Amino acid sequence: MQGRPTTVPADGLTTRQRRNRPLVIVHTGDGKGKSTAAFGLALRGWNQGWSVGVFQFVKSAKWRIGEQTAVETLGELHRETGRGGPMEWHKMGAGWSWTRKEGTEDDHAETAREGWAEIKRRLAAETHGVYVLDEFTYPMAWGWVDVEDVVATLRDRPGHQHVVITGRRCPQGLLDLADLVTEMTKVKHPFDAGQKGQRGIEW
Numbered sequence: 001m002q003g004r005p006t007t008v009p010a011d012g013l014t015t016r017q018r019r020n021r022p023l024v025i026v027h028t029g030d031g032k033g034k035s036t037a038a039f040g041l042a043l044r045g046w047n048q049g050w051s052v053g054v055f056q057f058v059k060s061a062k063w064r065i066g067e068q069t070a071v072e073t074l075g076e077l078h079r080e081t082g083r084g085g086p087m088e089w090h091k092m093g094a095g096w097s098w099t100r101k102e103g104t105e106d107d108h109a110e111t112a113r114e115g116w117a118e119i120k121r122r123l124a125a126e127t128h129g130v131y132v133l134d135e136f137t138y139p140m141a142w143g144w145v146d147v148e149d150v151v152a153t154l155r156d157r158p159g160h161q162h163v164v165i166t167g168r169r170c171p172q173g174l175l176d177l178a179d180l181v182t183e184m185t186k187v188k189h190p191f192d193a194g195q196k197g198q199r200g201i202e203w
Contacts, residue, residue: 022160023179028137028170031184038132038164039067045162046074046084050129054089055119057112057167058135066200085129092118112139116150126159137167140174147171 013021025041027034045052054071068089075087092115116139122128139145151173154163165174175181191197 025164025180026178027166029183031186034166045130049085052087052130053128054132056134109144112144
């Protein structure tokens with residue numbers, strides 16, 4: 001469904017140019033569904049034939065979620081049949097976002113900086129049509145990745161590259177830059193009733 005804008009800015013752009021602007025999208029807030037929504041956008045990009053790069057920050061390299069298998073399978077399908085677009089999945093961090101058990105904080109910080117440096121290289125080279133930076137707000141909130149550098153890089157990125165960022169406590173500078181911000185608000189969650197995460201819902 002294509003929505004209609006409520007206002008038309010006097011920016012000198014045609015309707016087509018304005019519709020096709022590359023977006024910075026942020027999914028933040030304490031509710032469930034931030035990453036899930038971002039992966040849904042990645043699937044839409046694949047269907048359009050775009051190159052999609054998923055970069056998962058913070059979570060352990062030992063942990064494999066269902067979306068990773070799906071992304072890698074679709075990437076393989078593209079290579080074998082030409083259907084959809086190329087898809088890649090990269091783990092850019094170590095340790096759970098809420099415990100950070102594996103390695104030292106310096107290890108985590110260095111890994112996050114290296115991950116961001118790789119994304120900057122890809123943005124400069126216009127490698128992907130869609131980037132999903134999953135849980136990327138945490139390295140910024142913890143001071144591991146410079147927020148001003150992220151904002152400047154995304155603001156000045158060349159070409160037609162959509163960037164989707166997920167995670168709680170998104171820095172204000174990034175919220176100000178973003179074209180689309182959605183805050184997930186928890187109303188009710190099974191965790192509140194003592195229920196642990198379950199297969200097919202949390203992973």
